[in-house]
Amino acid sequence: xxxxxxxxxxxxxxxxxxxxxxxxxxxxxxxxxxxxxxxxxxxxxxxxxxxxxxxxxxxxxxxxxxxxxxxxxxxxxxxxxxxxxxxxxxxxxxxxxxxxxxxxxxxxxxxxxxxxxxxxxxxxxxxxxxxxxxxxxxxxxxxxxxxxxxxxxxxxxxxxxxxxxxxxxxxxxxxxxxxxxxxxxxxxxxxxxxxxxxxxxxxxxxxxxxxxxxx
Amino acid sequence: xxxxxxxxxxxxxxxxxxxxxxxxxxxxxxxxxxxxxxxxxxxxxxxxxxxxxxxxxxxxxxxxxxxxxxxxxxxxxxxxxxxxxxxxxxxxxxxxxxxxxxxxxxxxxxxxxxxxxxxxxxxxxxxxxxxxxxxxxxxxxxxxxxxxxxxxxxxxxxxxxxxxxxxxxxxxxxxxxxxxxxxxxxxxxxxxxxxxxxxxxxxxxxxxxxxxxxxxxxxxx
Numbered sequence: 001x002x003x004x005x006x007x008x009x010x011x012x013x014x015x016x017x018x019x020x021x022x023x024x025x026x027x028x029x030x031x032x033x034x035x036x037x038x039x040x041x042x043x044x045x046x047x048x049x050x051x052x053x054x055x056x057x058x059x060x061x062x063x064x065x066x067x068x069x070x071x072x073x074x075x076x077x078x079x080x081x082x083x084x085x086x087x088x089x090x091x092x093x094x095x096x097x098x099x100x101x102x103x104x105x106x107x108x109x110x111x112x113x114x115x116x117x118x119x120x121x122x123x124x125x126x127x128x129x130x131x132x133x134x135x136x137x138x139x140x141x142x143x144x145x146x147x148x149x150x151x152x153x154x155x156x157x158x159x160x161x162x163x164x165x166x167x168x169x170x171x172x173x174x175x176x177x178x179x180x181x182x183x184x185x186x187x188x189x190x191x192x193x194x195x196x197x198x199x200x201x202x203x204x205x206x207x208x209x210x211x212x213x214x215x
Numbered sequence: 216x217x218x219x220x221x222x223x224x225x226x227x228x229x230x231x232x233x234x235x236x237x238x239x240x241x242x243x244x245x246x247x248x249x250x251x252x253x254x255x256x257x258x259x260x261x262x263x264x265x266x267x268x269x270x271x272x273x274x275x276x277x278x279x280x281x282x283x284x285x286x287x288x289x290x291x292x293x294x295x296x297x298x299x300x301x302x303x304x305x306x307x308x309x310x311x312x313x314x315x316x317x318x319x320x321x322x323x324x325x326x327x328x329x330x331x332x333x334x335x336x337x338x339x340x341x342x343x344x345x346x347x348x349x350x351x352x353x354x355x356x357x358x359x360x361x362x363x364x365x366x367x368x369x370x371x372x373x374x375x376x377x378x379x380x381x382x383x384x385x386x387x388x389x390x391x392x393x394x395x396x397x398x399x400x401x402x403x404x405x406x407x408x409x410x411x412x413x414x415x416x417x418x419x420x421x422x423x424x425x426x427x428x429x430x431x432x433x434x435x436x
Binding site for chain 2: 057059061079082083084086087088091092094095103109146150
């Protein structure tokens with residue numbers, strides 16, 4: 001138990017150097033995200049926010065440096081530390097919303113209740129609708145439900161509110177609050193106005209040549 | 216283990232709802248055989264000795280067409296990324312996909328083999344020989360194809376390249392498969408060809424599945 005407590009350091013980015021093609025996105029970058037932390041990432045289009053997030057999830061290999069989760073390198077397979085919400089929703093169009101979630105529940109080996117996840121994101125009435133008949137916003141809500149199902153302590157969200165209406169944006173805000181209060185970590189890239197969530201929200205600005213985090 | 220069976224269940228359900236697109240390789244198989252029977256004159260005396268070779272050819276051609284799609288949709292809609300993050304292990308995923316592919320494309324062909332035997336007026340021994348040679352070689356067919364499919368998953372129009380990549384490793388299967396199904400009549404399952412096919416299948420499973428998982432891993436990065 002003591003060991004677990006000691007190793008509960010969250011995400012540690014050490015001396016990260018990241019390139020896409022010939023363009024350097026980051027070099028010698030350090031950041032530590034401990035449980036209960038939220039990092040809001042801003043920056044213009046094409047500056048490398050998505051590459052950075054994929055790197056933190058372990059989907060992209062950085063050219064230099066290490067990313068650790070509780071002391072383990074995240075490139076080690078089957079760490080299961082992160083849940084990622086990207087530009088694509090990854091639902092199977094011929095399966096219903098409920099069937100899509102049932103698939104991920106087994107994959108995540110999750111004990112959480114699907115029905116309550118569906119109710120939380122406001123898709124209860126659409127649960128037997130095929131995913132291909134959902135609107136872009138509803139499909140995004142289904143992705144949020146998958147996020148809720150996963151046991152991953154680190155949420156990595158890339159423009160989650162892009163297709164959402166006002167209610168949807170508030171929903172995301174509420175879910176983030178709950179996750180942070182439950183000692184989760186969040187990395188979020190968004191063009192919206194930064195909102196403080198929990199006690200420790202930082203803003204990470206991506207600028208060409210100069211990337212810095214401030215509280 | 217649970218993750219494996221849920222991938223199988225999901226893909227079978229998707230295939231069931233796809234409106235029968237999985238039947239295409241079976242239809243191709245039957246059409247190819249019917250057309251070759253017509254092209255070769257339709258005389259049973261000429262056709263009978265050629266039947267094992269023709270049936271094996273149509274099997275390989277119909278399978279080659281299907282591998283391009285094996286991992287394509289999961290890659291394109293980003294399901295693969297989520298599976299990788301879930302910690303399921305891509306080898307499990309590839310194994311599940313191979314099982315589904317076997318059920319959807321090899322099993323129907325095996326079940327239709329008696330029909331194909333009717334086209335060529337084959338006896339029971341020849342049909343059984345074909346059945347066992349295809350059954351024993353099918354894991355190798357699927358695993359090698361899956362590897363090519365995994366390598367080319369992010370190339371649009373990689374179909375021809377996939378055929379070029381897969382055909383060389385399928386050649387031994389074709390050679391042993393055809394001669395095994397002919398020699399079954401005299402030697403039964405003791406013919407050395409069947410041992411060779413079983414060996415090739417075991418190697419293909421041991422090498423093909425981890426290699427496919429590694430290939431998928433690389434395309435994700």
